[in-house]
Amino acid sequence: MKILQINASARSAGANSTRLADSITARLTAQNPAAVVDLRDLASDPHPVLDEPALGALFTPAEQRTPEQAARVALDDALIAQVQAADAIVLGVPMYNFGVPVQLKTWIDAIARAGVTFRYTANGPEGLLKGKKVYVALARGGLYRDTPADSQTPYLKNVLAFLGMTDVEFIFAEGLAMGAESADKAFAEAEARIDEIFA
Ligand SMILES: Cc1cc2nc3c(=O)[nH]c(=O)nc-3n(C[C@H](O)[C@H](O)[C@H](O)COP(=O)(O)O)c2cc1C
Numbered sequence: 187m188k189i190l191q192i193n194a195s196a197r198s199a200g201a202n203s204t205r206l207a208d209s210i211t212a213r214l215t216a217q218n219p220a221a222v223v224d225l226r227d228l229a230s231d232p233h234p235v236l237d238e239p240a241l242g243a244l245f246t247p248a249e250q251r252t253p254e255q256a257a258r259v260a261l262d263d264a265l266i267a268q269v270q271a272a273d274a275i276v277l278g279v280p281m282y283n284f285g286v287p288v289q290l291k292t293w294i295d296a297i298a299r300a301g302v303t304f305r306y307t308a309n310g311p312e313g314l315l316k317g318k319k320v321y322v323a324l325a326r327g328g329l330y331r332d333t334p335a336d337s338q339t340p341y342l343k344n345v346l347a348f349l350g351m352t353d354v355e356f357i358f359a360e361g362l363a364m365g366a367e368s369a370d371k372a373f374a375e376a377e378a379r380i381d382e383i384f385a
Contacts, residue, residue, distance in 0.1 A: 187221040187274065189214050191211050191224070191225045192226050194286065194287045201278065213383075234292065235292055239255075243258040244259060274318065274320070275318055275319070275320045279324050279342070280324075298349060303315050315349045319355075320354040323376070326360045326362060339356055357379050359375070360372055
């Protein structure tokens with residue numbers, strides 16, 4: 187079994203989302219002692235943004251790419267290979283300004299590639315990253331779960347499903363900026379949910 191953990195917080199130490207993601211990965215490895223864990227911390231090891239040179243590289247046929255363009259595409263290829271190889275994916279995701287951190291967006295932009303991780307068919311788009319279990323550990327300062335202000339969860343659900351990943355568990359730690367008591371309760375609830383999932 188291969189586990190891929192992506193830490194999307196902008197901080198590589200002390201991140202609440204990473205704490206929960208670590209907890210989920212620990213449970214997965216406890217259940218599967220032979221599992222191999224691939225960890226990408228996007229704070230200490232960021233992926234480049236999808237900018238004009240990157241788009242130019244992606245849309246240039248492979249045999250015509252400059253060495254710089256080939257190197258840029260290879261960075262995305264490596265992330266695609268990692269996600270293709272994973273049986274379980276653990277995403278640690280803070281809420282930043284109602285959305286996902288730019289660090290996670292760079293990862294999503296890298297792994298969404300037409301003809302490789304999704305394709306268009308006569309019946310519409312088809313995700314090609316099938317058969318994976320995804321855990322999303324969400325850390326938030328406020329309380330947004332199940333409200334129209336939670337634009338983050340529907341976005342993640344949609345984009346993961348678009349790529350074929352439909353088996354997704356969301357684990358919430360909310361109210362982390364609402365005092366120590368609220369933060370303790372949020373972690374206790376998130377850990378209880380993790381216990382439930384792995385019971
Ligand atoms: C730049 C920034 C933007 C934030 N925006 C939101 C927000 O829109 N909604 C919210 O509930 N919390 C927001 N927060 C609080 C974080 O979600 C919370 O501190 C969370 O623990 C951050 O995750 P991390 O500890 O994994 O980095 C924000 C925090 C930062 C630093």
